[in-house]
Amino acid sequence: MPELPDVEGFRKVLDSCARDRRIQQVDVYDAGVLHDVGERRFRRELEGRSFTRPERHGKWLLAPTGGPTLMLHFGMTGRLVCCRPDDERHPHDRVAFTVGRDRQLRYRDQRKLKGLWLSDDDGVARTLDLQGPDAAAVAREDFDALLGRRRGAVKAALTDQSVIAGIGNLLADEILWRSRLHPSRRADRLTDGERARLHGDMRSVLRSSMRAECVPPRDSWLTGHRDDPRGTCPRCGTSLSHGRTSGRSTVWCPHCQPEKA
CATH class of the missing domain: 1.10.8.50 (Helicase, Ruva Protein; domain 3)
Structure with missing residues (x-):
């Protein structure tokens, strides 16, 4: 199961693959990993925006866009992978974000126990309020x-x-x-x-x-x-x-x- 160190690794993947790159296209292959948002609104809210500096709190990965924040939780088998848009699709790829012309960030998850949320600042705060302090930073x-x-x-x-x-x-x-x-x-x-x-x-x-x-x-x-x-x-x-x-x-x-x- 991904724990804090794994999620820190996924944060680095997102940062190096997609940060400050325009989200050209969002492909939802399995809407079952989307929470509290439909496929159509998910694409509409993200396409044309850019991921800014990603942050991590515990097992949550937060990807601000200048609008809604994409919140990712990886459950037991989730991960982020940086690919080229024409790379063969993996059977467990659930959502793909084409960023720029030559990169694609993919959310890959076999068991689909968690997934992706879109939240405004209040929604992010409500989620994190339920969490304790980050283990890597707690005094x-x-x-x-x-x-x-x-x-x-x-x-x-x-x-x-x-x-x-x-x-x-x-x-x-x-x-x-x-x-x-x-x-x-x-x-x-x-x-x-x-x-x-x-x-x-x-x-x-x-x-x-x-x-x-x-x-x-x-x-x-x-x-x-x-x-x-x-x-x-x-x-x-x-x-x-x-x-x-x-x-x-x-x-x-x-x-x-x-x-x-």
Whole structure:
């Protein structure tokens, strides 16, 4: 599932492919990915405009046009691809924006769990008001306050977009493994030192992942071993545990991340 680093990568694709280029044509191959707007109005509102500087908040990508803002959420399988207009259409291409004469920005999504919205400034604000602060920018003091109000599992707090925006399953497991915290620890019972370590590790993992534009499956990371049914902890060699925390599949090291009350 695309998480904050992936969406940052998509922001770079949009910026390099389409920024300041006139939207010559919008092709909607599957209107099922459009939300709160019909195909005809979607094309009418965007054709002739230009994408300006794109922004990201958590897992949301915002593409202003000088009129409405195109808001993109990638669900589990969405992505942006920069192509030439005459490149063969992929079976999962849902919407294409021809920008200038030689480029086409395509929204590609197999499962279509999220999609595209057109919003004015008030609509963008309403959407972002439901999100917590961006995980890559949240200050330590705000992070402490947010976790201190959560009585549930720390993993559930990290992956709740209304608490902190941008962290999904892979990032949460990686960050908690770095911090040596069991995923089911209660967020409001973490010590000051544990919260400080968690915040620092979150920022470090995000910086590396944003450079890679994904959560990289490196041998020195938990992510590089989590999909191996016989995977071992890259830090201590203990067999990894697999389970569910707050309904999410979860991987952790029982030695490095002992469960506490």
